[in-house]
Amino acid sequence: MGKLFNISEAANIAIHSLALISTSKEDLNATQIAExxxxxxxxxxxxxxxxxxxKFVTSSRGPKGGFKMLRESGSISLLEIFELMDGNLEQDHCRRIDGICPFSDCVFGDVRQRLFDEFKTYYQNRKLSDLSLNY
Amino acid sequence: MGKLFNISEAANIAIHSLALISTSKEDLNATQIAExxxxxxxxxxxxxxxxxxxKFVTSSRGPKGGFKMLRESGSISLLEIFELMDGNLEQDHCRRIDGICPFSDCVFGDVRQRLFDEFKTYYQNRKLSDLSLNY
DNA sequence: TGTAATTAGGTATTTGAATTCGCAAATGTA
DNA sequence: TACATTTGCGAATTCAAATACCTAATTACA
Structure with missing residues (x-):
């Protein structure tokens, strides 16, 4: 899907998959989710x-196997999933010239910090259980 | 430097280079800027x-060659440079399942729109001439 | 117990961005 | 005019992320 604000495709897929599983009545297997x-x-x-x-889900092999939520979806923030997949969500700094941007307070000013904080807070507060399916 | 909010390394370098040229008294050549x-x-x-x-800069070859600002640095927004290098800065949508996120109003809610707008506005308003060098 | 279904997971391939290489074209200067 | 300097730019390489391939391990059930 392309990247939004440094979030990898893997993290995006992880979120969607967990959301599908947690809103589904029956277990889902990989084929179904991929489909x-x-x-x-x-x-x-x-x-x-x-x-x-x-330990977000349990997996079972064999016929009738698949995935099932292990944790409460209300306890899982989107941030936690992102960080699992992509590593710590850290602000990246503008590093030119010995690791420091040569422009006073950086070319990017404080917008990086502001957007980053807003972004992080949002995903910290938004839980898997807040998502609802359209179909 | 890694990516910030979908901005490529090329765009980042372009910004820094223009900023250096526009704040420099003499012409700069590629070797100097790269250095x-x-x-x-x-x-x-x-x-x-x-x-x-x-047409952001003029270039001249040969000894004493190099680059020089062609446009007023007050007329160049950071956004314009980003868009030149990276193409139109468009919000990218969460496309799963026939191009539409299966979650109502998308897994990502309105945070995408909000951050995107804020980001774009900021870079639209911030001109090359607003930057000042540390060194 | 045999077979089909399913996850586990290492390895390979693809893809796109970042970066480097090498040489051609232009130009100032001696 | 010869030469050193500098940009122009196509082509090659590197590198990481995304994606695909393949087979082993596990399990339900006929």
């Missing part, structure tokens, strides 16, 4: 595997 | 070439 999100099963599997290893 | 910004001359040349083709 719903229009991406390859293999690629999705990788991401689900990470979510399983980190 | 100042700690990147390779060839890589910088590419970017300067684009800026020259688009």
């Amino acid at each position: 719903m999100l229009k991406l390859s099963r293999n690629h999705l599997s990788k991401i689900m595997h990470i979510l399983a290893r980190h | 100042m910004l700690k990147l390779s001359r060839n890589h910088l040349s590419k970017i300067m070439h684009i800026l020259a083709r688009h």
Whole structure:
């Protein structure tokens, strides 16, 4: 989908997958989720595997296998998912010339800080359970 | 420097280069700018070439050659430079499932729109001439 | 117990951006 | 005019992220 504010495609997929699972009545397997999100099963599997290893979901193999929420969706912020997939969401600084932007208070002024804070706060407060499906 | 909010490294370099040229008393050549910004001359040349083709600067070859501002630095917004390098700064939408996010009003809510607007407005208003060098 | 379904996960490929390389074209100066 | 300097720019390389491939391990169930 392209990147929004430094969020990787993997993190985006992770969010969507968890949202699908947490709003679904039955267990979903990788094939179903991949189908719903229009991406390859293999690629999705990788991401689900990470979510399983980190105890967001349980996974079970074999026929009737699939994924199931392990944690309360009200306890999972979007930020937590982003950080799992992309590493710590840290503000990146404008590093030119020995690690410091040569322009006083940086070419970018304070807008970086402001947008970053707003962004982070928003995703910190927004929980998986706040999402609702259209279909 | 890594990416901030979808801004490419090329756009970042372009901004810094123009800022250096516009605050410099003498003409600067590619070698000097590359030196100042700690990147390779060839890589910088590419970017300067684009800026020259688009009439932000004049370029002259040969000994004593280099780059010089062509336009008033007060008339150049950071946004214009970004858009030259990266193409139109358009909000990118969350496209899953036939181009539409399956979650009502999208997983990302309105934060995308808000941050995007703020970001764009800021860079629209901020002119090259607003920048001042530290050194 | 055999088979099909399903996740696990290492490896390979693709893709696009960033970066480097190499040489051609232009130009100032001796 | 010869030469050193500098930009122009196509082509190659690197690098990381995204994505695909392949097979092993696990499991439900006929």
